[in-house]
Amino acid sequence: MTRISVKVDGTTYEDEVEPRLLLVHYLRDRLGLTGTPVGCDTSNCGACTVDLDGESVKSCSVLAVQADGSEVTTVQGLARDGEWHPLQSAFHERHALQCGYCTPGMIMAARDLLRENPDPTADDVRQALEGNLCRCTGYQNIVRAVLAASGQEVTT
Amino acid sequence: MIPPAFEYARPASVEEAVRTLADAGEDAKVLAGGQSLLPLLRLRLAFPELVVDIGRIPELRGIREDEGTLIIGAMTSHHDVIRDPRVRRHAGLLAAATATVADPAVRHRGTLGGSLAHADPAGDLPAVILALDATLIAEGPAGRRAIPAREFFVDYLQTALHPDELLVEVEIPTVDGWGFHYEKFHRVAQAWAVVGVAALVRRDNGHIAEARIGLTNMGSTPLRAAATEEALVGAAAPGAVQRAAEVAADGTHPSSDPSASPAYRAHLAQVLTKRAVLTAGGMG
Structure with a gap:
């Protein structure tokens, strides 16, 4: 067992973990933060995307021990004082989800994009979300929601 | 899936990492960004006794010119x-x-050295490093040694690195003024290359003076398309590039998998080489 200290959504946790424990399992099974789902076994789907020290990562491809001393933000840490994050509101308003399984990862990946490129084109959004799969194939509304969250007028 | 159990070490320096690897023998695996190793562990395709995490060694990060x-x-x-x-x-x-390579989240974690040391012939960067005539610097118990890219990739997922050596730096001779292009054929956005072609072209008075072509996934290691490189010298028009590209698969032994047969890969190598060279040479 290895001792880790991780700040997740603003709260610091000290834990003993097995080195093989994946960050996503730590978040879900140890901390009960089930807002971050496990979608695949191949690093392809991006459903488990979280923010690790300011960068989007697939939390199925990071060990919990690698997050020692780091700060993690999950989709559950985005709302402020009961107010949704603009991306959460935009996904809601634009019906950017059907089954909702990919939504946490889509929002976390889109958040990463908007931090680097606050004014993306629709093509920029598609490129940025290339690592996030929506098997309901609801990409049109997802792209519109990200554009709307960036403050751009969405006409299509 | 859950990876098999392993011991974990997180050295703070290259020296400590090398010592840890030397003590552990062949059952240790280096964890760089983990974007190849963790999927292998999750799928239980690798069973290291010790994972040596080199993610907290500041001297291994950064870019400089010399x-x-x-x-x-x-x-x-x-x-x-x-x-x-x-x-x-x-x-x-x-x-x-x-x-x-992959997607933004994977590119945040994945590292240049990790993808080279993993040496997957379907990975994009080994062929690129080969085309750039880079030199890979390894550090072991006896100190540092330089390994030319041509000697680094030994076989499928195998490199010239010894079990107690760490890849520490990649030296790339600058290619200012050269045209370049990486042409990759894959089935979906983030998928591995079925075949990829890395082209570097130096033009002089309207014709190609020198070309370097690296091939991704045309064998158990990345390869240079030597016959095409030779045939490209002096080429000034798309027709000459097309003829040179027809020998791009000469001497290669591409594998067969659900994405492509060897014959199809050879065809792709020719087509992609033509496209890559035309784009790199500004002749397309």
Whole structure:
């Protein structure tokens, strides 16, 4: 067992973990933060995307021990004082989800994009979300929601 | 899936990492960015007794220039490689090809050194490094040694690194003024290359003076398309490039998998080489 200290959504946790424990399992099974789902076994789907020290990562491809001393933000840490994050509101308003399984990862990946490129084109959004799969194939509304969250007028 | 159990070490320096590897023997595995190793562990295709995490060794990260050479620390992330102005200026091929690796989240964690040491012939960067005539710097108990890219990739997932050696830096001779392009054929956005072609072209008075072509996934290691490189010298028109590209698969032994047969891969190598060279040479 290895001792880790991780700040997740603003709260610091000290834990003993097995080195093989994946960050996503730590978040879900140890901390009960089930807002971050496990979608695949191949690093392809991006459903488990979280923010690790300011960068989007697939939390199925990071060990919990690698997050020692780091700060993690999950989709559950985005709302402020009961107010949704603009991306959460935009996904809601634009019906950017059907089954909702990919939504946490889509929002976390889109958040990463908007931090680097606050004014993306629709093509920029598609490129940025290339690592996030929506098997309901609801990409049109997802792209519109990200554009709307960036403050751009969405006409299509 | 859950990886098999392993012991974990997180050395704070290259020296400590090398010592840890030397003590552990062949049952240790180096964890760089983990974007190849963790999927292998999850799928239970690897069973190391010890995982040596080199993610907290500051000296392994960063990019610097030294008289015509770009020196990139092995743990520099793909994300940082793509955005570095020196890489874009002096080794644009590497920046362009790295931007096609996987997706943004994977590029945040994945590293240049990790993808080279993993040596997957379907990975994009081994062929690029080969085309750039880079030198890989390994550090072991006896000190550092330089391994030319041509000697680094030994076989499928195998490199010239010894079990107690760590890849610490990649030295790339700058290619200012060369045209470049990485042409990749894959079935979906983030998939591995079925075949990829890295082209570097130096033009002189309207014709190709020198060309270097790296092939991704045309055998158990990345390869140079030597016959095409030779045939391209003096080429000035698309027709000559097309003829040179027809020998791109000469001497290769591509594998067969659900994506492609060897014959189809050979066909792709020719088509993609033509496209890559025309784009790199500004002749398309």
